[in-house]
Amino acid sequence: MPEPPPAEDPDVDLHLPAHRAELRSGRASLLGAVALGGALGAGARYGVTLLWPTPHGGFPWAVACVNTAGCALIGVFMVLHEELGSPHRLLRPFVGVGVLGGFTTFSTYAADTRTLLAAGRPLVALADLAAVPLLALAAVAVSARVTRACVARIRNAEGAR
Amino acid sequence: MNWLLVLVGGALGAPLRYLTDRAVQSRHESAFPWGTLTVNVLGCLGIGLLTGAVLAGAAPSELRLLLGTGLCGALTTYSTFSYETLRLAESGAALQAAANVGVSVLAGFGAVLLGDAAASAAWG
Numbered sequence: 001m002p003e004p005p006p007a008e009d010p011d012v013d014l015h016l017p018a019h020r021a022e023l024r025s026g027r028a029s030l031l032g033a034v035a036l037g038g039a040l041g042a043g044a045r046y047g048v049t050l051l052w053p054t055p056h057g058g059f060p061w062a063v064a065c066v067n068t069a070g071c072a073l074i075g076v077f078m079v080l081h082e083e084l085g086s087p088h089r090l091l092r093p094f095v096g097v098g099v100l101g102g103f104t105t106f107s108t109y110a111a112d113t114r115t116l117l118a119a120g121r122p123l124v125a126l127a128d129l130a131a132v133p134l135l136a137l138a139a140v141a142v143s144a145r146v147t148r149a150c151v152a153r154i155r156n157a158e159g160a161r
Numbered sequence: 162m163n164w165l166l167v168l169v170g171g172a173l174g175a176p177l178r179y180l181t182d183r184a185v186q187s188r189h190e191s192a193f194p195w196g197t198l199t200v201n202v203l204g205c206l207g208i209g210l211l212t213g214a215v216l217a218g219a220a221p222s223e224l225r226l227l228l229g230t231g232l233c234g235a236l237t238t239y240s241t242f243s244y245e246t247l248r249l250a251e252s253g254a255a256l257q258a259a260a261n262v263g264v265s266v267l268a269g270f271g272a273v274l275l276g277d278a279a280a281s282a283a284w285g
Contacts, residue, residue, distance in 0.1 A: 009248070010240065010241045011178065011182045012179060014187055031176045034179050035173070035176045036172065037175060038171040038173075038178075039168040039169070039235075040171075041235065042167050042172075042231050043164065043167055049230075070239060070240040071239060073240070074241070078244060097178070097179050100240040102175045104238050105204075105234040106205065106237035107205050107208040107229075107236070108208070108230070110205045110208070110269040110270050110273045111205070111208045111212060111273050113270055114209070114212070114270070114277060115212075132239075133265075133266055136242075136243040137246060137247070137262070140240075141247055
């Protein structure tokens with residue numbers, strides 16, 4: 001049996017009435033939740049790069065791991081969020097848009113590749129450019145699948161009782 | 162102080178992504194995530210400009226933390242990009258999923274090069 005497609009977008013899905021309405025009902029709290037999440041996510045990413053600095057011309061492991069971890073976490077989060085049925089209206093904006101969106105970054109990933117190229121490391125640059133999307137997509141696909149399987153098992157166990 | 166710069170940048174970048182994504186998504190009906198592609202390319206252009214400006218000595222390096230790590234870092238996203246790609250793939254739009262990855266990576270990298278070149282031309 002094919003798995004149902006994920007119904008909801010982490011940032012905003014204007015096909016969903018709840019997402020369309022969320023900016024009208026409480027604009028300040030919504031943008032505040034996104035901003036707070038974004039600050040926390042960006043701060044956490046900055047902390048990781050301080051603890052795990054990339055040597056000149058080296059593969060940017062810290063940002064690659066931040067992005068892969070963020071993609072794994074969004075897979076878990078979005079599946080659980082859909083399972084919740086009627087979650088708090090600021091939960092997805094705070095965690096999905098803010099924390100995980102702010103934690104992961106596309107700009108630093110692309111800029112690191114450019115820096116590697118300028119440092120005369122074209123192979124490392126190419127490896128970064130190609131490996132991060134593959135790692136990120138594998139992470140989100142596996143995490144969403146495993147989370148759905150866990151949710152289904154729990155549902156079945158509850159149904160059997 | 163460094164932390165504050167990153168936090169302020171992050172607090173600005175994430176809502177800017179949400180609002181830009183919303184504005185772009187309200188202008189088309191397709192399932193393709195144009196909104197996330199837009200913020201990612203814009204953020205890459207921004208970080209390219211910034212890197213070029215700092216290297217040319219036209220901008221203080223603290224701006225990198227505020228505008229680079231914070232603002233552009235939070236304006237762009239890998240988590241939403243990957244989840245939207247998964248959504249496309251699982252809904253049967255494998256070609257669109259692959260196109261999203263290819264276009265995002267190439268356009269993002271191209272935008273960094275473009276921003277860097279523009280900054281070098283302006284201040285180099």
